[in-house]
Amino acid sequence: MIEQQILDQAIILYNSGLNIIDISKKLNISYEVLRKELKNKVKFRKTYVTDLLPNEVADIVYMFDNNITLKDISKKYKISSPAIARLLKCFNREATPIFRKYDILRQTPINSIQKQFIVGTLLGDGCLYKDNINSNFKLSFGHQEKHSEYFHWKIAMMDPFINTWRTSESKNSVMLNTATICHQDFNKFGEMFYLKDRTKIVPDDLEKYLTPLSLAVWVMDDGNLNKVNMRIATMSFTKEDNEKLVRYLKSCFNINAKVMGFKYKNKQYWQITLNKNNTKLLSDIIRPHVAECMKYKLL
Secondary structure: OOOHHHHHHHHHHHHOOOOHHHHHHHHOOOHHHHHHHHOOOOOOOOOOHHHOOHHHHHHHHHHHHOOOOHHHHHHHHOOOHHHHHHHHHOOOOOOOOOOOHHHHHHOOOOOHHHHHHHHHHHHOOOEEEEOOOOOOEEEEEEEEHHHHHHHHHHHHHOOOOEEEEEEEEOOOOEEEEEEEOOOHHHHHHHHHHEOOOOOEOOOOOHHHOOOHHHHHHHHHHHEEEEOOEEEEOOOOOOHHHHHHHHHHHHHHHOOOOEEEEEEEOOEEEEEEEEOHHHHHHHHHHHHHHOOHHHHHHOO
C-alpha cells in the first residue's frame, strides 16, 4: 500500500502527463506497486495490451471482424498496430500491421545515383558497418563543421535513408556525423569493400561502379589541389590498392596518375598524385557533379 498523500501526488503527476516509470523513480516507489494502485484511480493512457479490460479486448476482436482497420483500432485504443495484431492472433485472427516508416524504407531500393555516391564516399571518408552480426549494413560519414554545406549535400544525396545527424566536439574541432538506416542494398558494397577483419580494400571489379559522380564524391572527400596539382589522400589503402586505383583512373577516364610514398612518424604511407594536365582533365570530368561549396578543389 502507498500512503494516501504520496498516492495523491502520483495521481496529479500522472494526469499532468508523466508516465508511471518516471513517477515511480521520482517518488521512489516500485513500478508494479504504483501501477496497481493507479489502475483504479486514473484513466490509463493505453499503451500496453495488458491494460485492456475484457470488454475492450472483445470490442477489438469485434471491430476487426467487422473490417475495421488495424490503424483505426490502434488509434482508438492508443496501442501500436503490431501489438493489436499480436493480440488478435491469440483469437485466431490473422492481421498484418501497417508498415512503419523504416520498414517501408528498408523495402525501397537504393537508386543508381545513390549507388554511385556510395562507391565514391567509400573510397573517401565513408564507411559501412553493422549494428550486429545479423543486421544489414548501414552507411556512415562525418565532416568538420566548416564543411557543413558539403555534409548536408551528402545527406540530401542519400534521402530518404538518413533520418538525423549529430555533432561531436573534440579539442580542436566540431564534427558533424550521420548514418543511414540499415538496408540490404548496402550489403553488396560491404562485401566488396571490406575484409572479414573490417579492413577496407579496393575491390577488384571497381570499373563497373566508378563513374564521374563516384569519382567526384571521392575527390570532394579526399582531393587536395596543390596550386595546379591534385593529390588524393588514399593513405588508408595499401600501396597495392593505390596502384589498383591508379589503373582504374587510367582505364575508366584515361587519367594518368602516380602513387607517391611518404613517411609520417616513422610509418610509410601512400597517396595518389596527378600533374597539371591530368588534374585539369580530372576537374573537367567531375565538374558537373561537384557541389558548389567544393569547387575550390578543381583546377
